[in-house]
Amino acid sequence: MSGDQPYPVFPEGVQPLENQVAGHTFEQGTDILGLLKNLDDGSILKPAGKVLCGVREIKFYETIQAATTEKDLVPLKEFIPGYKGHLKLPIDGKPVEFIKLADLTHGMLEPCIMDVKIGCRTWDPLATPEKRKAEESKYQACKRNLGMCIPGFQVYSIVNGRRMRYGKEYGKKLTEVTVKDAFRKFLNADSGLCRQLLMQFLSDLWNIQKWARTQTTYRLYSSSVLLVYDARRLKPVLQYQTKSLNSSSAKLNNSSGNLSGTSPAHSSGSSSRPSSPTQVVPVGTDSGVEPLQHYYKIQRSHSTMNNYEEDMKAMRENYVFMRDNLVGSYESKVWASARMIDFAHAFPAEEPGTIDTNYLQGIESLVRIFEEFLKECEAQNAPKQGVA
Numbered sequence: 001m002s003g004d005q006p007y008p009v010f011p012e013g014v015q016p017l018e019n020q021v022a023g024h025t026f027e028q029g030t031d032i033l034g035l036l037k038n039l040d041d042g043s044i045l046k047p048a049g050k051v052l053c054g055v056r057e058i059k060f061y062e063t064i065q066a067a068t069t070e071k072d073l074v075p076l077k078e079f080i081p082g083y084k085g086h087l088k089l090p091i092d093g094k095p096v097e098f099i100k101l102a103d104l105t106h107g108m109l110e111p112c113i114m115d116v117k118i119g120c121r122t123w124d125p126l127a128t129p130e131k132r133k134a135e136e137s138k139y140q141a142c143k144r145n146l147g148m149c150i151p152g153f154q155v156y157s158i159v160n161g162r163r164m165r166y167g168k169e170y171g172k173k174l175t176e177v178t179v180k181d182a183f184r185k186f187l188n189a190d191s192g193l194c195r196q197l198l199m200q201f202l203s204d205l206w207n208i209q210k211w212a213r214t215q216t217t218y219r220l221y222s223s224s225v226l227l228v229y230d231a232r233r234l235k236p237v238l239q240y241q242t243k244s245l246n247s248s249s250a251k252l253n254n255s256s257g258n259l260s261g262t263s264p265a266h267s268s269g270s271s272s273r274p275s276s277p278t279q280v281v282p283v284g285t286d287s288g289v290e291p292l293q294h295y296y297k298i299q300r301s302h303s304t305m306n307n308y309e310e311d312m313k314a315m316r317e318n319y320v321f322m323r324d325n326l327v328g329s330y331e332s333k334v335w336a337s338a339r340m341i342d343f344a345h346a347f348p349a350e351e352p353g354t355i356d357t358n359y360l361q362g363i364e365s366l367v368r369i370f371e372e373f374l375k376e377c378e379a380q381n382a383p384k385q386g387v388a
């Protein structure tokens with residue numbers, strides 16, 4: 001975001017979306033605004049003032065919302081954020097049109113978010129030659145080879161407890177090879193690949209892939225898949241995964257005492273790594289165990305502790321941890337998802353009966369990358385027999 005520039009005056013209860021990882025952001029002296037967050041109901045407000053784009057995106061959401069039988073449209077209801085209509089809000093006193101959407105990170109305490117732009121071609125049929133040239137010149141290596149690119153992501157690092165943000169300049173340097181490093185960073189793979197996380201993403205991605213393989217209604221240009229998960233939920237799962245792996249390896253190797261197979265995922269070690277994150281923000285720490293386990297752990301240790309201060313400190317931490325988790329995504333079993341967003345360049349298919357191969361290529365690549373991670377994760381987590 002344009003950090004040092006003053007924001008326009010927003011209505012009460014509305015503020016810039018702090019967790020926006022890509023896309024247009026506020027530019028002083030222009031009509032360009034970033035996404036906003038409505039604090040009253042937790043919804044996201046996407047500016048819809050850009051000529052044709054706003055109207056097109058509203059039409060897309062309304063068509064999907066109204067669909068009842070159309071086989072290409074009905075499944076989309078499950079793949080996109082909840083649409084809550086459109087409205088005008090006064091920005092600097094002037095009315096601006098917004099699309100109101102459900103926040104895909106709702107309830108997440110440490111939201112990790114990656115925007116993956118789908119398609120090698122990101123310009124639509126109405127693009128000027130200049131716009132086409134500008135689009136073709138960006139994210140070339142990734143788009144050409146994979147039909148997708150990464151304009152931005154943020155991750156709450158399990159290793160250092162900070163929020164790391166990677167913007168479009170990082171994304172533009174990624175290649176077919178280094179893009180996997182970006183996904184590893186996003187997945188917190190330094191702490192180990194998590195099967196449960198990969199499976200949650202894959203179950204959504206497989207559905208989108210299935211749809212894209214057959215749908216003949218739309219051409220989606222410059223549309224994205226937004227991957228989101230809560231790092232607060234990942235921590236305990238990874239700990240459990242490591243613990244059970246340790247114990248099965250120990251059982252296998254009980255004579256030698258060799259605890260093999262517990263090391264975290266290694267990066268691919270490619271040499272042309274893109275630059276470091278653009279922003280790091282420290283976040284609160286927590287104990288990294290499920291709330292009830294944490295509670296019982298403290299209860300158990302309580303009787304053996306004779307240091308009153310330590311005892312009180314542990315209880316305070318426990319209280320803060322449990323309070324945070326009660327209002328967070330612990331309510332939900334699903335703590336990671338992939339959803340399709342940004343339909344400002346959704347066009348009807350020109351040749352009826354044909355599929356959107358441009359969009360499909362990107363989705364196939366995304367699915368393949370996650371399937372490769374899943375295979376690697378299965379191999380990592382298979383208990384290993386120590387060398388005698």
Ligand SMILES: Nc1ncnc2c1ncn2[C@@H]1O[C@H](COP(=O)(O)OP(=O)(O)OP(=O)(O)O)[C@@H](O)[C@H]1O
Binds near residue numbers: 021102
């Ligand atoms: N429903 C949502 N829930 C949570 N975050 C969202 C949602 N929709 C968008 N975002 C955030 O806003 C960013 C930009 O969204 P989107 O691509 O729709 O905007 P845009 O300005 O049209 O982007 P572009 O400049 O690529 O066309 C996303 O990367 C994401 O961080």
Ligand SMILES: O=P(O)(O)O[C@@H]1[C@H](O)[C@H](O)[C@@H](OP(=O)(O)O)[C@H](OP(=O)(O)O)[C@H]1O
Binds near residue numbers: 344
């Ligand atoms: O990734 P970058 O470098 O930020 O590039 C922007 C990105 O491709 C946006 O999707 C696009 O908006 P549209 O999807 O609305 O075309 C914008 O075009 P614009 O500059 O013409 O707004 C580009 O500048």
